[in-house]
Amino acid sequence: MAIIDPKRYTVTAALIYANGPIHIGHLAGCYVPADIYVRYLRSNGKDVAFISGTDEHGVPITIRAKKEGLTPQQVVDKYYTQIDESFKQLGISFDIYSRTSKKIHHETSQEIFKDLYDKGVFIEETTEQYYDETAQQFLADRYIVGTCPVCANPNAYGDQCERCGSALSPTELIEPHSMLSGAKPVMRPTTNWFLPLDTLQPQVEKYVNSHPEWKTNVLGQCQSWLKEGLKPRAMTRDLDWGIPVPVPNTEGKVLYVWFEAPIGYISATKDWLIQKNGTDEGWKKWWQKNENGAEETKLVHFIGKDNIVFHCIIFPATIIAEGNLVLADNVPANEFMNLEGDKISTSRNWAVWLHEYLEELPDKQDVLRYVLTASAPETKDSEFTWKDFQTRNNSELVGIFGNFINRAVVLTQKFCDSKVPAAGELTETDQAVLDELAAFPAKIGDAMENYRFREALTFIMDLARLGNKYLADTQPWHVIKTDPERVNTIMNIALQISASLSIVSEPVLPFTAEKIQKQLGVTSKNWLDAGKPDLLEAGQPISEAGLLFEKIEDHVIEKQIQKLHDAKRANELEGKVVAPVKAEIQYDD
Ligand code: MET
Structure with missing residues (x-):
């Protein structure tokens, strides 16, 4: 539990x-x-x-x-x-x-x-491993090259064939040779220390089983390893790069x-x-x-x-x-x-x-954080496309989130002398919106605590939508002509929603949240203050409205897509095969 x-x-x-x-x-x-x-x-x-x-x-x-x-x-x-x-x-x-x-x-x-x-705890065991007599060292699986027994690719690695994607072990390779010297590797005995995962299995199993609340993709992988039965695994390796084994006479071995x-x-x-x-x-x-x-x-x-x-x-x-x-x-x-x-x-x-993104799309850290959260692979593999990136920025960040905050600030500047106006008597609409606002932090927080960040972000955007809807319903730009007092109440509420948004959006959009806090003069970053109807005090000055998000034009996106096409073409010229590569999955080395 x-x-x-x-x-x-x-x-x-x-x-x-x-x-x-x-x-x-x-x-x-x-x-x-x-x-x-x-x-x-x-x-x-x-x-x-x-x-x-x-x-x-x-x-x-x-x-x-x-x-x-x-x-x-x-x-x-x-x-x-x-x-x-x-x-x-x-x-x-x-x-x-x-x-x-x-x-x-x-x-x-x-x-x-x-x-x-x-x-x-460890079991000391001597096993036969491939050794390169010319380079005078044992060979990790990746250092052995040979012909793939499945597709006959002559350059398959000892752990995987990059052409057909098959997982291999070095002894399956046809005509194996060392990547270091080209020599034919020989089998040599070597002693290593193994963690007896087989005897530890009951305790590991008890631990995993005590967490039924874990994500299903995580539990699924654990169960399949446990079902297969854990085997002792070497905790030392014959390698010249790493942390020396703190036991006498173990030169050439690392953890x-x-x-x-x-x-x-x-x-x-x-x-x-x-x-x-x-x-x-x-x-x-x-x-x-x-x-x-x-x-x-x-x-x-x-x-x-x-x-x-x-x-x-x-x-x-x-x-x-x-x-x-x-x-x-x-x-x-x-x-x-x-x-x-x-x-x-x-x-x-x-x-x-990331380093190229930061250089080529400066000041768009939050856009990336947003898009990666909105389409995060939380329960299954997901997909990033530049078109989606553009749409999410233009219609969601600019169109919904930025639009709401910007309107709240600009209308306050225009109608309320750039200060938080005092709220007067509340209508039913006002009260309903404030009640909804009050419920958001707990809802978002619950999703966050349970690692459902996509859902949390949906709620955050719903709060921005609530703000937009409130302004659309109350129409301060019309009401100003007849009832400026009422506009004060409307803008007060719109600003309170914005202030709450600056707190609850901070985990996902920290740079934007900081800007909103500065514009509105929000001093609290405390989650427990979010949702309150009086986060901002009447009379507090509101500063210039800087745009939080900018529209991303087509040419920016096309340039990124072109870059990927260029990479693909270069791969084709080099004859690289587009099979998923286990080397990047690093199950083991
Ligand atoms: N180095 C590993 C990887 O990049 C992660 C190690 S976490 C202790 O996959």
Whole structure:
């Protein structure tokens, strides 16, 4: 069961591999919903730590380094900086954006590994793995190339064929050779430490089953793994990039990236405290049960669907074996967002990149946040198209939301001397609108608390619609000729709705909310103040109406679509096949 009324919230967003820039799929799947949730909690006065950072180890980093002719360190430095910067610009309000290459993370994950090792949790096992005698190293699946047994593609990888999309294991490849030296790999014994997921399965199962409130897509994946039966999984790897195994005589071995990466959330929390207070003291309250063994911290992991098994099964198994840490209360993973009818793909450059968006469409952060929330893949895969982006901006943000606030402000300037007028006697219409207004914050909040951000946004837009309808029904522009007193009441109410909108829309549209608050002089950001009929005091000045949203013209959209067509053509010329690529799903490395 979900924790009721926790003392604090630890909210994490996936530690993305620092091997490429951020695209809209990452944002819609994980980062925008996480930020909305956290902003909502903060507005409710909750004690929150919003934790994220980059995952800087594992095979994906080394592959990228090879591709770009850089060292793994150069790759992670480059992408960390870029990712951190673009998240900031989009207003993703992390308390800390850390990196798994930091000393604090190496120490924390080694400590946890050592603790489990000393408790005898791991099984030591020697297995046969492919080894490159020329390069003198064991080969990760991705480093083995050969002919696909399914479609005869001569360049299939040891984990997948990119031509036909089949998932493979290296031993299935025909004529395998090493990507590092071209040599034929040989089988060699190697010893690694395995987490006995099979023996931990009953406890993991109990944990998953105690959360029937989780999203069905998340529970579905968990159940299918559990049904198949969990198998021991190696928590160390033969690789030269990563965190050394803290056990004697283990040169050339590092911690499995999926063992240490989720621990990165804990290290990032420590990093945050160190940066804030000079010491990591106090980290336990965000990650451990209290002295009576009760969980009073609500831990929520925001991730994309490719990370479900790691956050709902493997990391919990580690936590269960460790014994002191809290388990996630919820893992509201989203499905994938597609782009213009095709799967988003980094290798095929089929994506809308955040850093490019921010540059090419400046000051439109909230438009992107809005569109990605309105069409978020909350229950199934969804689709981003530039036409939809344009329509949502022009008809919803400009036509409904911006239009309402703008009218409220402009009419106040015109009819009420740019001040909040005092309300007089209320009509039935006024009272009905104020009653409706009062009910919105709880309704929106309920959707937010239950991770239904699309629904929350629909309600927010309904509130803007309510404002538009109120102005259309009361027609202050006509009434002004006969009854200016009545106009004062109407504008007062319209401004109160606008003020509430600035609070409840803030989680989704923080830049816009800030502008509205400045225009209207709203001082409260407190969710509990939203819906009140007297949020704004009579006499308070209203400042110039700047447009909140602008119409996006066709040529802007056509340019973006053209860019995607160019990418597609370049792929065709390079002979890249348009099969969904498992390499980007990173089930395992
Ligand atoms: N690095 C992983 C990814 O990008 C996420 C790790 S979350 C602990 O899929």
